[in-house]
Amino acid sequence: MQVMLAPMEGVVDHLMRDMLSRVGGFDLCVTEFIRVVDQKLPKRVFYRLCPELLNGGLTPAGTPVRVQLLGQSPEYLAENAVRAVELGSHGVDLNFGCPAKTVNKSKGGAVLLKETETLYQILKAVRGAVPAEHIVSAKMRLGFEDKSLAIDNALALQEGGANLLVVHARTKTEGYRPPAYWDWIAKIREHLHIPVVANGEIWQADDAQNCMAQANTDLIMLGRGALAMPNLAQVVRGHQMPMQWQDVKQLLLDYSGYEIFGDKGRYYPNRIKQWLGYLQRQYSQAEELFNQIRTLRQSDEIVNVLSR
Template sequence: MRIILAPMEGLVDAPIRETLTKVGGIDRCVTEFIRVTHGMLPPRIFYKYAPELHNNSLTRVGVPVAVQLLGSDPHMMARHGAKAAELGATQVDINFGCPAKTVNKHKGGCVLMREPELMHEIVAAVRQAVPATVLVTAKMRLGYDDRSMGVACAQALEAAGAGEIVIHARSKKDGYKPPAYWEEIAKAREAVKAKVIANGDIFTVADYWRCREVSGCDDVMIGRGLVARPDLARQIRASQRGESIEMMTWLEALALVQEYGCALQGWLEDKYVTGRIKQWMNYLRQGFSEAEALWPQARKIREVAPMFEFLNQATAVDQRLIDCCGQQDVANSLN
């Protein structure tokens, strides 16, 4: 019953993986995709996306991290899979799920679901190129134009040697609009022997249990839900034990954002740091009313120093309110 942190392009980078895995409950992470085209990428690119390669492909708290590749050339994908393994990757994941127009236009991600034979060729080439001890996995959707390709593509991936298959419960055309079609994941799961992992619209503990029931999958991958509620995996773990634990407070979540921001300063140029902090705060609006109250001010900030000052002030104000009124009254006062 594993919980895997999804690879959200432009947000779930190494610093946020460190932050979220430290909170607890996450069994595995996957990097943002490394785009494979015609030339061989140097090791520094692999280390940029997966600095955990320097630590046996583990975060600081010991959570395994898979290196994800995206591309359509089987030969080049195989070469990059082999290089990832050479640098220390214990799992190579292949992206067949990205719905971004730019990516699909250049024959990457979900558009490849129109060609299950090519998906098979790519996975087979990577599987042959990496040592048997390295797990080769794939992430896909239910299809590109519609949700009719889930079974055929899952079978193609399994036949090519994919040990595990993550399925996001929508087509490219569906985007991220609700609902998630978990029942379609069940059809693909029943058609293959490989481990199938369900993904899509798990925002609460109740969502987790419904997804497992409908999809029939023991393992799930969570992206937006974990970014919006950093303690969601920990809450799910408690529910698996039949327990209930206190939910993370807004002050605790805000401290994580500050920690993340500090880590980003050693990771990205300053001009990108504020953008990623705002991305996370935007997602936190789904999980915390306090984040919703702060968002109109936060979204206007462009420079790093003012952003940290804003976060420090928000922390100080919330702490004073808690000392005076209590946690619940803080939430009420901001609504």
């Protein structure tokens, strides 16, 4: 069994990766996407989104981190993939799953699931450029508007050279609405010989077991579920019981004082409110706490409420 932490744009930054990897249970973290358009990006862009590159590509807890790229140009994605691994990324991941309208309008993310040949050409270019010892993985949804190209797209990514495929078990149109169609991952696996990771709608240990059974894989990726229950990775492994609220509150406090790679958490007030939105799914106390701090804008004010 392997458990990976999903890339979540604007949510799972290096501070959150550090906190969740300290809680433990993750084999790999994937970064928020780096947008590639028509140039080889400077090193500072990679360090900003993935400061773990300055630490051997590891979180402070020692969990490997993989840079994710998003774009539509095979040539420039290949150049930036090479730069990522040269800087210390543990392989490179390609995003074909982002459902955001602004991203899709600029021909990035899930919209490329309409263009099977483009998927193949991107993977072929990236795999051809990145040294063989580094993993090239891809993350896709089951499709854009429907699932008619799910298997063709997965095959194109494999034939292009992907070493591993993560499948979010919904289309772009389905967004994040339950259910996740885990059985479709099993259908895809029947046609592939590379490892396939299941992602989507895993909130509890039972969800993880059902997902792995329906998807016919023991590889899973956790996203929103790990924010709703910070030790979910340990829970699905059977190593811990769900974290108690008092321990979660201490994590919220710890988050305020984080200083990692020179970053003191500039966005703490907004991120804490965002995080509480996810925590409300598992902890009733999170809603009450959110109501207490929702109008506060200063970190020290929020810390005072948490401390009380």
